[in-house]
Every structure is written in C-alpha cells, then in structure tokens.
Amino acid sequence: xxxxxxxxxxxxxxxxxxxxxxxxxxxxxxxxxxxxxxxxxxxxxxxxxxxxxxxxxxxxxxxxxxxxxxxxxxxxxxxxxxxxxxxxxxxxxxxxxxxxxxxxxxxxxxxxxxxxxxxxxxxxxxxxxxxxxxxxxxxxxxxxxxxxxxxxxxxxxxxxxxxxxxxxxxxxxxxxxxxxxxxxxxxxxxxxxxxxxxxxxxxxxxxxxxxxxxxxxxxxxxxxxxxxxxxxxxxxxxxxxxxxxxxxxxxxxxxxxxxxxxxxxxxxxx
Amino acid sequence: xxxxxxxxxxxxxxxxxxxxxxxxxxxxxxxxxxxxxxxxxxxxxxxxxxxxxxxxxxxxxxxxxxxxxxxxxxxxxxxxxxxxxxxxxxxxxxxxxxxxxxxxxxxxxxxxxxxxxxxxxxxxxxxxxxxxxxxxxxxxxxxxxxxxxxxxxxxxxxxxxxxxxxxxxxxxxxxxxxxxxxxxxxxxxxxxxxxxxxxxxxxxxxxxxxxxxxxxxxxxxxxxxxxxxxxxxxxxxxxxxxxxxxxxxxxxxxxxxxxxxxxxxxxxxxxxxxxxxxxxxxxxxxxxxxxxxxxxxxxxxxxxxxxxxxxxxxxxxxxxxxxx
Numbered sequence: 001x002x003x004x005x006x007x008x009x010x011x012x013x014x015x016x017x018x019x020x021x022x023x024x025x026x027x028x029x030x031x032x033x034x035x036x037x038x039x040x041x042x043x044x045x046x047x048x049x050x051x052x053x054x055x056x057x058x059x060x061x062x063x064x065x066x067x068x069x070x071x072x073x074x075x076x077x078x079x080x081x082x083x084x085x086x087x088x089x090x091x092x093x094x095x096x097x098x099x100x101x102x103x104x105x106x107x108x109x110x111x112x113x114x115x116x117x118x119x120x121x122x123x124x125x126x127x128x129x130x131x132x133x134x135x136x137x138x139x140x141x142x143x144x145x146x147x148x149x150x151x152x153x154x155x156x157x158x159x160x161x162x163x164x165x166x167x168x169x170x171x172x173x174x175x176x177x178x179x180x181x182x183x184x185x186x187x188x189x190x191x192x193x194x195x196x197x198x199x200x201x202x203x204x205x206x207x208x209x210x211x212x213x214x215x216x217x218x219x220x221x222x223x224x225x226x227x228x229x230x231x232x233x234x235x236x237x238x239x240x241x242x243x244x245x246x247x248x249x250x251x252x253x254x255x256x257x258x259x260x261x262x263x264x265x266x267x268x269x270x
Numbered sequence: 271x272x273x274x275x276x277x278x279x280x281x282x283x284x285x286x287x288x289x290x291x292x293x294x295x296x297x298x299x300x301x302x303x304x305x306x307x308x309x310x311x312x313x314x315x316x317x318x319x320x321x322x323x324x325x326x327x328x329x330x331x332x333x334x335x336x337x338x339x340x341x342x343x344x345x346x347x348x349x350x351x352x353x354x355x356x357x358x359x360x361x362x363x364x365x366x367x368x369x370x371x372x373x374x375x376x377x378x379x380x381x382x383x384x385x386x387x388x389x390x391x392x393x394x395x396x397x398x399x400x401x402x403x404x405x406x407x408x409x410x411x412x413x414x415x416x417x418x419x420x421x422x423x424x425x426x427x428x429x430x431x432x433x434x435x436x437x438x439x440x441x442x443x444x445x446x447x448x449x450x451x452x453x454x455x456x457x458x459x460x461x462x463x464x465x466x467x468x469x470x471x472x473x474x475x476x477x478x479x480x481x482x483x484x485x486x487x488x489x490x491x492x493x494x495x496x497x498x499x500x501x502x503x504x505x506x507x508x509x510x511x512x513x514x515x516x517x518x519x520x521x522x523x524x525x526x527x528x529x530x531x532x533x534x535x536x537x538x539x540x541x542x543x544x545x546x547x548x549x550x551x552x553x554x555x556x557x558x559x560x561x562x563x564x565x566x567x568x569x570x571x572x573x574x575x576x577x578x579x580x581x582x583x584x585x586x587x588x589x590x591x592x593x594x
Contacts, residue, residue: 120531237429247418
C-alpha cells in the first residue's frame with residue numbers, strides 16, 4: 001500500500017531517499033571514514049582524489065570526505081532546529097492572529113509585513129555582528145527571522161476552519177480557546193504547515209552555508225559545507241575537488257529536501 | 271490614482287516606525303550593558319566602543335527617550351559617523367550605492383527577458399518536452415546555492431578559460447582606456463555578478479509566469495477572444511500575456527529584498543565595491559553605526575521597491591485602485 005503510493009509519487013520518494021541517505025551519513029559519520037575531520041596532515045596538502053583520500057584533501061591536508069560527512073551534521077542540525085523555532089513561532093502567532101481576528105490580527109500581520117521588509121541576510125548579519133557567530137546563535141537567528149511564511153499559512157488555514165461546525169460545536173460545549181486551537185484547529189491545519197516547514201529547512205541550510213562561506217557562520221576548524229568552500233575560493237583553479245564536492249553536497253541536500261516538500265504538497269493537494 | 275498613492279504612503283508610516291523599533295532592538299543586543307560581569311569578562315567589548323555607542327545613541331537615558339531620539343535621527347537619515355574612519359555613514363553608503371543599483375537593475379532586466387518567455391512557452395504547451403525540461407531546470411535552479419554558482423562560473427570562465435576577469439569592476443589599466451573601452455571593461459566585469467544575482471530569482475519568475483499564464487489561458491475572456499476568431503498569436507500576446515504579466519509586477523517587487531540581500535553574497539565573492547560588500551565589511555569590522563545605517567536603509571529600499579510595484583500594479587489594473 002505504502003510502496004504503491006511511493007512509486008506513484010516519485011518526487012517524494014526520491015526526496016525521501018536523498019534526505020534519509022544524508023541523515024544516515026550524519027549519524028554514522030565517524031564509522032564511514034578513517035580520518036578525523038580536523039586532523040591536519042602536512043604531507044597530504046591539496047592532494048587530488050585518490051584511493052587514499054577519495055575526495056582529496058584541503059589546503060591543510062585534511063580529508064575532504066570526512067569533512068563533508070561531519071559537515072552534514074551541522075547542516076542538518078541547523079535545518080532542524082532553525083525550522084523548529086520558526087515553525088513554532090509561526091504556529092503560535094498565526095493561530096492567535098487567525099483565531100482572535102480584529103486588532104490583534106492586524107497588529108500581528110503588520111509585524112509579518114515588517115519582518116519581510118528586511119533584505120535577506122541584513123537582519124541576520126546585523127545580529128551576528130553584535131552577538132557571536134556561533135552555531136547556536138545562527139540557528140536561533142535563522143529561526144527568528146523566517147517564521148513569517150508559516151504564520152501566514154496558519155492564519156489562512158484557521159480563518160477558513162474556524163467557522164466550521166465542529167469548531168462551533170466545541171465552543172458550545174464550553175471548550176477553552178487554547179483547547180480549540182491546539183486540539184481542533186491546528187491538527188487540521190498541519191498539512192500545508194509541514195510542507196512549509198520542510199521547504200523552510202532547505203532555506204535554513206542554504207542560509208547557514210552562505211553565512212559560513214562568508215566566514216560569519218560556523219567557525220573553523222569545525223567543518224561546515226559553507227566554510228569548506230572558503231578554502232575552495234582561496235585555491236580556485238588549483239583544487240577543483242574543493243569547489244565541486246562541498247557545493248554538490250549542499251546542492252543535493254537542498255534538492256532532496258525540496259523534492260520531499262514538493263512531493264508532500266502534491267499529496268496534500270489530493 | 272493619487273488617492274491610492276496617498277493611501278499607500280500612509281500605510282508606510284507604521285512600517286517605518288516598526289523598522290526603527292527593530293533596529294533599535296538590535297542595537298540593544300550590543301554587548302556590554304553599563305554594569306555587568308559579562309561585559310567585564312568579554313574581551314571583545316572595548317570600553318571605548320561602549321562609550322562611543324553610549325554617546326551616539328544616548329544609551330544612558332531612559333529607553334523611551336532613546337527610542338524617540340533614534341527615530342528622529344532616522345527621519346533625518348542621520349546615522350552618525352563610521353567607527354572605522356570617522357566618515358559620515360550616509361556618505362559612505364552613497365558612494366557605494368550606484369554600482370549595487372546598477373547590478374540589481376541589470377539582473378531584474380535579465381530575469382524579465384529570460385524568465386518570462388520561458389514561463390510563457392512552457393504554459394502554452396503544458397506537458398510538452400520544453401515544459402518538462404524547463405520545469406526540471408527550475409527545480410534544479412531552486413536548489414543551487416548562489417555562492418557556489420559564483421565559484422563555479424568564476425573558476426570556469428575566469429580562471430580556466432580566462433575569458434572574463436575574476437573580480438572587481440575595473441581592470442588595472444582602466445584609467446588609460448578610452449571611453450568606449452571603459453564601458454566595455456566594466457561590462458566584462460559585470461557579466462558574472464549580474465548573472466549570478468539574477469539566477470536566484472529566475473527560477474521563481476519563470477514558474478510564476480507559467481502558472482499565471484495557465485490560469486489566464488483557461489479564463490473566459492481568452493475563450494471569448496478565441497471564439498471571435500482572432501488569430502492564435504493575437505489571443506496569446508494581446509489578451510492572455512498582458513493579463514498574465516500583471517501579477518508578475520508584485521513578484522518582482524517581492525524579489526527586491528532577496529536581490530539586495532543577495533548582493534551581500536555576490537559582491538563579497540566578486541569583490542565589487544557596492545552596498546552589499548560595504549555591509550559585509552562593516553559586519554567584519556563591527557562598525558556598529560555603519561551596520562545600523564545599512565540595516566535601516568536596506569529595509570527602506572525594500573519598502574520603496576514594494577511601493578513602486580504596488581503603484582505599477584494599480585496603474586495597470588484599475589480593480590486594485592478602486593477596491594476598498
């Protein structure tokens with residue numbers, strides 16, 4: 001039954017396969033490689049892919065494959081936690097706006113408009129400049145600056161649901177607002193929210209890698225796909241593997257997450 | 271129309287207050303509260319920086335007074351002087367602005383002339399080979415990190431083939447060139463940055479265009495135009511396309527924050543002395559006054575871009591003007 005569905009929704013299946021594969025790489029990273037991601041080997045500086053280092057080494061002689069494996073942990077962590085924060089915020093604010101309406105709604109929706117005024121990266125980078133560029137800060141900041149889409153979706157869902165009979169019935173029985181929102185409204189609004197959350201994960205991963213590439217994200221020596229590419233820029237034209245593989249890792253991950261999200265959306269629409 | 275514009279302008283006031291409130295909040299995240307063990311232990315907080323911030327923003331005054339002062343400063347576009355070289359923040363931004371505006375306009379143009387035809391062509395024959403290829407390419411485009419694309423293009427066209435310059439906007443011998451060659455020189459430097467900056471929105475625009483075109487083609491007035499016996503080309507270009515283009519105006523407006531934000535990335539990679547790179551430099555050197563100025567101005571530009579898009583929308587679609 002499930003397999004039949006999976007076969008039909010190829011987008012979803014491919015996406016799921018990619019995301020699962022990367023998830024497994026992240027979990028079992030230490031078992032998949034002989035090298036420490038931070039181990040420097042002066043005899044192996046910038047060596048091209050070979051049987052010894054299957055994806056080559058960087059300018060400090062560190063094994064690129066190991067660094068990519070451990071880098072996937074950073075990306076997935078950022079994706080999951082940042083999206084967790086933004087989805088939670090979007091759910092709370094969107095539900096309040098949709099359920100209570102009136103001035104609370106207009107106030108919250110103006111706040112959404114306001115947050116959307118700030119050019120991508122500007123607010124994030126300003127906060128990072130003032131705090132520290134650490135992994136925890138980055139996850140929190142990305143989360144706090146990307147909840148607006150979810151809030152709008154939740155609000156629209158709740159607006160269309162709250163006049164329905166089962167909600168009226170719950171009100172008549174005397175259920176509290178909190179109970180109506182969390183037990184009756186939100187579960188019925190979750191479909192599009194989950195799709196948005198998954199697509200948001202792709203965004204969070206992209207932002208983290210961009211920040212790390214600028215040197216304002218995850219700090220070396222901790223490997224992240226973005227900060228590995230800093231080395232690629234410094235060795236442009238000398239070490240093609242340093243440019244190709246980390247970028248490919250980001251590209252495939254985002255592609256997989258997007259496919260998963262779009263596949264779910266197709267499902268959700270039916 | 272004038273009433274509409276006036277109404278839209280009034281709607282900007284709360285947003286401007288909001289922008290100043292959020293940027294005010296960001297300043298207050300700055301380390302080194304007046305008395306705190308944390309600030310004493312944090313070596314990054316120099317007392318001098320704190321003292322300057324305090325003097326500039328009046329951080330020793332009550333919060334309400336501080337906010338009022340901050341807001342009044344913003345109205346006058348007074349962001350103080352750069353921590354780094356003591357020049358006026360507005361002046362530093364002004365000299366970096368033209369190149370960023372130029373690149374963003376060029377990439378908007380590129381998005382327009384590439385994205386729209388692709389969207390239209392795939393909507394005319396949904397399910398065709400072209401449609402399938404372009405839909406897949408759009409999907410791949412969405413997943414492409416722009417900074418990686420920049421690196422790939424740079425290593426291929428600039429380093430391997432040596433067709434294009436690696437970075438910057440002028441060659442070393444720029445001063446000795448005659449005017450036509452000067453323009454050519456800058457153009458050669460701008461090819462890769464403009465392409466990279468357009469690429470991110472290209473996929474989105476062609477997709478929206480496809481969707482919009484599909485909706486319009488199935489609408490009653492297009493069917494009516496067909497039934498009157500108009501030629502297919504006329505139906506498509508005079509009736510369908512013109513209406514399908516209207517929502518694209520809003521999408522273009524909405525892509526402005528992404529374009530301005532994206533300029534931080536590609537201007538840094540290509541070493542283009544624009545606003546994005548200035549922002550990166552100010553973050554790297556923790557030049558707080560410059561950061562605040564760019565944060566506020568960046569969002570004000572976004573507001574203006576959206577305003578222009580809305581006005582253009584109302585101009586082409588009277589239903590918007592007269593509703594509400």
